[in-house]
Structure formats: C-alpha cells, structure tokens
Amino acid sequence: MRYRLAVPPDADLLARLDALAELLPLLSGALDIREVFPHLSRVTCRVLPHDALALALLAPDRESLFVHALTTEVDFQRPDRIQVPQEARHLFEVPWDYLLCDDMATDPVMRQIPAVVAGLHGSLRVPLRRNGQVFGGLNFMSRAQGGFTAQDAPVAIRVAAYVALALAHKDLADEAARAAEVRERATALEQRVRSLTDQLSVLGHGSPRRMVGVSAAWRQAVGEAAQVAATDTTVLLTGESGTGKEVLARFIHGASPRAAGPFLAINCAALPESLIESELFGHEKGAFTGATQTRAGLIERAAGGVLLLDEVGELSPGAQAKLLRVLQEREFQRVGASRVLRADVRVIAATHRHLRTMVDRGTFREDLFYRLHIFVIALPPLRERPDDVLPLAEVLLEDIGRQLGRRGAGLSREAAPRLLAYPWPGNVRELRNVLERAAILAGGGLITSEHLALPAPAPPQSSGASDPATAPRRIGLPAGTERRQTLPDVEREMVENALVGARYNKSEAARALGLTRAQFYVRLKRHGLAI
Ligand SMILES: Nc1ncnc2c1ncn2[C@@H]1O[C@H](COP(=O)(O)OP(=O)(O)OP(=O)(O)O)[C@@H](O)[C@H]1O
Ligand SMILES: [Mg+2]
Structure with missing residues (x-):
C-alpha cells in the first residue's frame, strides 16, 4: 500500500x-x-x-x-x-x-x-x-x-x-544575568555587613558589645547602613526608644571612611538651649557668665569624624536655625566669636519622634527637616522582630556577666518563651534591664522565669474581673509598674489593643505582640475574644 x-x-x-x-x-x-x-x-x-x-x-x-x-x-x-x-x-x-x-x-x-x-x-x-x-x-x-x-x-x-x-x-x-547581578550584589552586601559586624566592636557606654540581629527587618536596616556608610551623606535614624539607633550610628561610623576620626554624640533633649549652642559650636572666653575658657564645640572636636545628634526632634528653634546653617553651608561660629569656622563632620541624626508631624505642627523647621531627611533608616521595634530576642539576650547576658565579673548567665528552658511572649515596649534597652536584674537575682545560676520581671502568663480568665472604666489605658508596662490591674487584665488589654492596632488582622496582631499565631489564639480564647 x-x-x-x-x-x-x-x-x-x-x-x-x-x-x-x-x-x-x-x-x-x-x-x-x-x-x-x-x-x-x-x-x-x-x-x-x-x-x-x-x-x-x-x-x-x-x-x-x-x-x-x-x-x-x-x-x-x-x-x-x-x-x-x-x-x-x-x-x-x-x-x-x-x-x-x-x-x-x-x-x-x-x-x-x-x-x-x-x-x-x-x-x-x-x-x-x-x-x-x-x-x-x-x-x-x-x-x-x-x-x-x-x-x-x-x-x-x-x-x-x-x-x-x-x-x-x-x-x-538578559533576565537571568540581571537576576544574577542582583543576587551577587545582595550577597556581597551581606558579606560586607557580616565582616563589618565581626570586625567592629560597637562601643557603647564603655563596654564592648557585638551588634546582634538575624531578623529580616534588622538585616535590612543594617544593609542600608552599610551602603550609606561609604558616603558622607547625612543619615536620619528613626525608631522607638532603645531600638539601637546609637548602635547603628556607631556602626555607620566604624564602616565609613571617617572610622579613624572621632565619634561624638550630643543628646539634644538633655541640654537647655543656651548650653546646646555652646556644646555644639563652642564658645570664646567671656562669651557668657561662666565661660572662663575658650572651648571648642562638638562640631570642631568631631572634625574628620561623625557627630550624632541624638533626639534631634528636641532641638530648640534657635538651635535648629544654627544647625541648619552648619548643614547648609558647613560653617559655624563659636558663641561670642566673629570668626567663621568650617565644619568637617558627617552628621547622623536620630529621633524617636515623627519629624514630619512636627513640621506640620510648626515645632520643627521644614528646611532643617529636608536637610536631615535625606537617607532615613527606620529601626524596627523589637516586637516586630521576635527572631532577634534570644540572640540579643545571649549577647546581652554575656555583656552583663562581664560587667558583674561572672560568666554570662544562661536562660532556663521555660524562661526563653517568656521573653518571646513579652511585647518589649522599651525594646532592647528594656530587654537589657530585665536581663541585668535577672542575672543579679540568679546569683550566677540559670535565669528562670521567676527572675524575669515580666507579666506571667495568665491563668484561665474569670470573666468580668476588670472594670473597663477604671482600667488604665497604658499597656505593656513591666510587671510591678501597674498594681491596680491583675496580669490577666493587662494581657487582655494588650491583646485587644493589638487587635485594634492591626485592624483585626490576627497574624499582624500576633506579630505585634511577638507571639506565634498559635500563642495568640490561645490568648484570644482565654479572654473570650476569639471571633
Ligand atoms: N542590635 C543590637 N545588638 C546589640 N545591642 C543592641 C542592639 N540594639 C540595641 N542594643 C543595645 O540596646 C541598648 C539601646 O540601644 P541604643 O542606645 O542604640 O538605642 P536608641 O535607639 O539610641 O535608644 P534611645 O532612643 O532610648 O536613645 C544599648 O545598650 C545597646 O547596646
Ligand atoms: Mg539613643
């Protein structure tokens, strides 16, 4: 066929x-x-x-x-x-x-x-x-x-x-090459951050300490810091109290070409207006009562290095105007002097305030805002990065041990989940304080949950125990700060507030409290809030 x-x-x-x-x-x-x-x-x-x-x-x-x-x-x-x-x-x-x-x-x-x-x-x-x-x-x-x-x-x-x-x-x-390039850049940055973190001892309050953080949010912030460090750009660090703004400012200094120069910090909230000026700009002998000697200000002493303006949101209007001139023209005068000096400092500013809102309210100069708001690094609160709690605790305990002349205390098995369940309104500083107290109480032994001054997990709820009219609005206080409420009340209120804050998104609310979804559900049920 x-x-x-x-x-x-x-x-x-x-x-x-x-x-x-x-x-x-x-x-x-x-x-x-x-x-x-x-x-x-x-x-x-x-x-x-x-x-x-x-x-x-x-x-x-x-x-x-x-x-x-x-x-x-x-x-x-x-x-x-x-x-x-x-x-x-x-x-x-x-x-x-x-x-x-x-x-x-x-x-x-x-x-x-x-x-x-x-x-x-x-x-x-x-x-x-x-x-x-x-x-x-x-x-x-x-x-x-x-x-x-x-x-x-x-x-x-x-x-x-x-x-x-x-x-x-x-x-x-082309797409594969682009993806490979992005990956390569990310890896190079990670490596640089790692080697910088290992190399630099981020000094704070006299004791050397390592910078710790494994969470994606923290790593992102440090990655940005490592990238901007190489430049002379003004950096603004924002974040709640105790989130590590100073730690990161020191990291930027250590990773920058100005590392060999000084790192000086001024807390703008701690000094009255008259003193801030002379602290920053220095003064001539006889410029004001008590100025018995000519003194160089921080800007002069930080020459070749980095000046951290901590709590920059607290600067008085007068000091804001003067600082603006330094940032704009890189020039300043000592108080009582006519000579104009050139500033050779890199400025890092830090604040826990929302500067944009302050500008809108007229309490912070808009022109200064734009001089500072160039490269902003937002530091996430500890409750948004629960992955960091235990690694931080370990390093902080080592540090505290050194301070107490002992070996770093260990955490007992039941103490660790307690640390994770707490929302840390005071962030790393509060964590450090809680651990320091616990290490002292543990007297060289293991830290157990009794040593931690944290709200205990609540027993099953007896409903109607709290009167909402008298219940204080403040939440998240360490145990002992608020005696009129029982711990279950505090917990219930925290859970409720977290829910409202997260617009009833339970995963988000759980994250805000540093809890797993399961842990959060247990609390929802306990307080009759499960919907
Ligand atoms: N990632 C971190 N690794 C190690 N220690 C940290 C880290 N973050 C914060 N700390 C420690 O926590 C404490 C508070 O940090 P830091 O002073 O940098 O916070 P801050 O944001 O400047 O707070 P504040 O607004 O209250 O001044 C310090 O003792 C610091 O050493
Ligand atoms: Mg600080």
Whole structure:
C-alpha cells in the first residue's frame, strides 16, 4: 500500500527551508542578533533573494516601531523609530501570516519610509510573535517591483520564527544575568555587613558589645547602613526608644571612611538651649557668665569624624536655625566669636519622634527637616522582630556577666518563651534591664522565669474581673509598674489593643505582640475574644 500526502511536498520549498537550518547555530551562538544580522541576511538571500532586510520591534506604546537591525546595500538614512499610522496599527492586534506588496510606493502606509524613497519597491513582511502576540516584524525588500511571491512566504515565516526564538533567548539570558547581578550584589552586601559586624566592636557606654540581629527587618536596616556608610551623606535614624539607633550610628561610623576620626554624640533633649549652642559650636572666653575658657564645640572636636545628634526632634528653634546653617553651608561660629569656622563632620541624626508631624505642627523647621531627611533608616521595634530576642539576650547576658565579673548567665528552658511572649515596649534597652536584674537575682545560676520581671502568663480568665472604666489605658508596662490591674487584665488589654492596632488582622496582631499565631489564639480564647 502506498500513502499519499494530501498536498504533495514541494521539493523546492523543502530544500529552501532546509537551507535555513544553517541559521540555527548562527543565531544560537550570538549574544546579540544585530551582530549576526548581515550574516543572516546573506544566508537567507540564497533561498529568498532580497536587497534589504529590516528587523523592527514594536515600542511599548504599540504605536511605533524601533528599527533594531537593518542590512542593505541601498543607500538611505536608517530611521531609528517609525511612527506607525493609525490605519496600520491593527496589524499588531490581529492574526496574520505575511503581507506581500508589489510596490511600497503605492502603499499609503509604507511610501513615506526612507527605504522606499531610496528606490526599494517590493516588500514581504512577516510578523514576529511571542505567546501569540506580535512584538515586531521582518521586512524583506527588493529593488524590483513585485520582487516576492506567495511561494516566498513560508521561507520568510521560517526565518521570522528563528529570529523570534533568538530574541526570546536573549531576553531570558538578559533576565537571568540581571537576576544574577542582583543576587551577587545582595550577597556581597551581606558579606560586607557580616565582616563589618565581626570586625567592629560597637562601643557603647564603655563596654564592648557585638551588634546582634538575624531578623529580616534588622538585616535590612543594617544593609542600608552599610551602603550609606561609604558616603558622607547625612543619615536620619528613626525608631522607638532603645531600638539601637546609637548602635547603628556607631556602626555607620566604624564602616565609613571617617572610622579613624572621632565619634561624638550630643543628646539634644538633655541640654537647655543656651548650653546646646555652646556644646555644639563652642564658645570664646567671656562669651557668657561662666565661660572662663575658650572651648571648642562638638562640631570642631568631631572634625574628620561623625557627630550624632541624638533626639534631634528636641532641638530648640534657635538651635535648629544654627544647625541648619552648619548643614547648609558647613560653617559655624563659636558663641561670642566673629570668626567663621568650617565644619568637617558627617552628621547622623536620630529621633524617636515623627519629624514630619512636627513640621506640620510648626515645632520643627521644614528646611532643617529636608536637610536631615535625606537617607532615613527606620529601626524596627523589637516586637516586630521576635527572631532577634534570644540572640540579643545571649549577647546581652554575656555583656552583663562581664560587667558583674561572672560568666554570662544562661536562660532556663521555660524562661526563653517568656521573653518571646513579652511585647518589649522599651525594646532592647528594656530587654537589657530585665536581663541585668535577672542575672543579679540568679546569683550566677540559670535565669528562670521567676527572675524575669515580666507579666506571667495568665491563668484561665474569670470573666468580668476588670472594670473597663477604671482600667488604665497604658499597656505593656513591666510587671510591678501597674498594681491596680491583675496580669490577666493587662494581657487582655494588650491583646485587644493589638487587635485594634492591626485592624483585626490576627497574624499582624500576633506579630505585634511577638507571639506565634498559635500563642495568640490561645490568648484570644482565654479572654473570650476569639471571633
Ligand atoms: N542590635 C543590637 N545588638 C546589640 N545591642 C543592641 C542592639 N540594639 C540595641 N542594643 C543595645 O540596646 C541598648 C539601646 O540601644 P541604643 O542606645 O542604640 O538605642 P536608641 O535607639 O539610641 O535608644 P534611645 O532612643 O532610648 O536613645 C544599648 O545598650 C545597646 O547596646
Ligand atoms: Mg539613643
């Protein structure tokens, strides 16, 4: 029996298509199709003679085409971009296989293009498609009118398929390269942060301590700090009290080119206005009562180094104006002096306040705000990074041990979950205080939950125990601060407040309290709040 094909294979067409197989290694080996485009045109010319070949890609607006590659011996100014007339734009949206045109000069859409003006007439256009969508096209052009026939179309379509494939590979490769680059940068940054953290002993209050943090939120903040450290840019650190603003300021100093210079800090909240000025700018002998000696201010003494303006939100209006001048013009004067001095300090400012709100209320100068609000690093509160509690506790206990002349105390098995269940309104500083007290009480032994001054997990609730009218609004106080309430009351209120704060999103509320979802659900049930 003999089989017959419905359409007898056209030996000529098959031979022409076969000849195109030569294009495959050429295209797959090329990084950029533009480099091999003349070669592609030559190979194709053998089976599909043409005098010019253009590869055009659709612009994102889908109203114009970029001429991505063009080969021709006809001399004309190659356009970079061709605006596609309204009446031809449907070709980008509807399915079509090829377009034959005997003379482009008679085609209202094509006759304007420079190729036509330069004497090219015949045209065979085929679309480039990806996922069924047209994203460009090839235009085979000939000097002769009617240079192409429908028999040429399958050949042109095959070339277009190869070109589309090559472009798709290129996009994939570009994307992979971009992703690899991003990964590489992230890894390099992580490594830099790690080596800086290991190298630098972030000194605070005289005792060396390591900077700790494994949570994504903390690592993000430190990553940003490591990046900005290399510059001289003013940094604003924001975050609740005790979140590590000073720790991070010292980290930036240690990781910066000014590391060999001094690190000085001024607490703007702690000094009255008159003293802040002389502290910052220094004073001349006799400038005011008590100024018995000329004294350089912090800005002068921090020359070549970093000055931390802690609690910058507390600066008086007068001091704000003077600080603005330092930041704007890098100039200042000692109190009582006329000589203008140049400031060579990098400023890091820190605040637990929301400066933008202070600007809106008129208590913080807007111009100063913009001088400080350049590179802001927001430090997350400890309750939003429960992963950090135990690693921090370990390092803090070592540190406390050193201070007490003992080995760092360990935590008993039941003490650790208690630390995790507490929301730490005072953040790392409060954690440190609680641990310090516990280490003393433990007398060199293991720290158990009795040593921790934290609210105990509540026993099953006897309902109606608290009177909401008299219940204090403040929550999250360490045990012992509020005696009128029972611990279950405090816990219930914390749970309620967390729910309201998280707009009843339980996962978020649990996170805010540093609890797992399961731990949080237990408390919801205990207090009859499960909805
Ligand atoms: N990531 C950390 N690793 C180690 N210790 C930390 C870390 N964060 C904070 N600490 C410790 O917690 C205490 C408070 O930190 P720091 O003084 O930097 O906080 P702060 O944000 O400046 O607080 P405040 O607004 O109250 O001045 C310090 O004893 C500090 O050493
Ligand atoms: Mg501080």
